Amino acid sequence: MSASNRVSDTANPSVDLSGEEGWNEFDAPSLVGDSLRFVSGEPDGNRFRTRYYRDAEQHLHARIWFGPETEGPPGHAHGGSIAAVMDEALGLAAWAAGYPIVVGNLNVSFRAMLPIKKVVTLESQVVSVEGRKVMIHGKLFCDEETVYAEGQCLCITIPGR
Numbered sequence: 001m002s003a004s005n006r007v008s009d010t011a012n013p014s015v016d017l018s019g020e021e022g023w024n025e026f027d028a029p030s031l032v033g034d035s036l037r038f039v040s041g042e043p044d045g046n047r048f049r050t051r052y053y054r055d056a057e058q059h060l061h062a063r064i065w066f067g068p069e070t071e072g073p074p075g076h077a078h079g080g081s082i083a084a085v086m087d088e089a090l091g092l093a094a095w096a097a098g099y100p101i102v103v104g105n106l107n108v109s110f111r112a113m114l115p116i117k118k119v120v121t122l123e124s125q126v127v128s129v130e131g132r133k134v135m136i137h138g139k140l141f142c143d144e145e146t147v148y149a150e151g152q153c154l155c156i157t158i159p160g161r
């Protein structure tokens with residue numbers, strides 16, 4: 001790859017993170033402060049760019065751009081980058097639903113290679129609450145046929161918060 005190509009690879013591209021009709025933008029930092037810096041901390045950077053939304057049923061969703069710095073297999077996202085997104089988004093889904101939690105267990109199934117420099121959608125749902133255990137499921141996809149990853153996230157509420 002020539003030097004000029006490398007420059008254009010890391011140039012600051014504009015990325016469309018707009019949501020679906022009926023989604024309302026969700027102000028995550030006002031709920032959890034700086035806790036989202038690892039994934040969402042550089043909104044104009046070349047790793048992740050994220051924007052969170054809630055639908056009419058208050059499920060949390062996100063548009064996420066996997067930038068060139070998430071690369072693992074050539075041209076595709078590193079599995080750890082996908083797991084980091086699941087950890088943040090599914091944990092945040094529990095907080096957004098009113099549960100102050102940390103993630104106790106996160107299961108990620110990688111279903112298809114995720115091309116970098118692509119905007120994908122994350123959808124989540126609180127599927128059960130039993131005592132301190134809040135189970136959130138999520139998937140990362142670009143359309144109905146193309147699911148990149150599925151996550152099951154067991155969150156545990158933190159006493160006293």
Ligand SMILES: CCCCCCCCCCCCCCCC(=O)SCCNC(=O)CCNC(=O)[C@H](O)C(C)(C)COP(=O)(O)OP(=O)(O)OC[C@H]1O[C@@H](n2cnc3c(N)ncnc32)[C@H](O)[C@@H]1OP(=O)(O)O
Pocket residue numbers: 032035087088089090091092095101102103104105131132133154156158
């Ligand atoms: C201080 C924080 C400030 C936060 C400020 C804002 C934060 C805003 C965040 C926004 C969103 C970011 C999302 C990122 C989310 C992360 O990345 S959090 C960081 C990664 N996670 C961690 O570091 C957690 C580390 N683990 C722990 O701290 C402790 O193990 C836990 C999870 C709190 C549980 O410990 P514990 O309170 O002693 O609870 P324990 O009695 O062992 O278990 C309670 C129940 O949960 C079950 N359980 C616990 N762990 C597991 C497990 N791994 N598998 C299955 N079951 C389990 C137990 O079996 C038990 O079940 P029951 O007997 O009640 O049926």
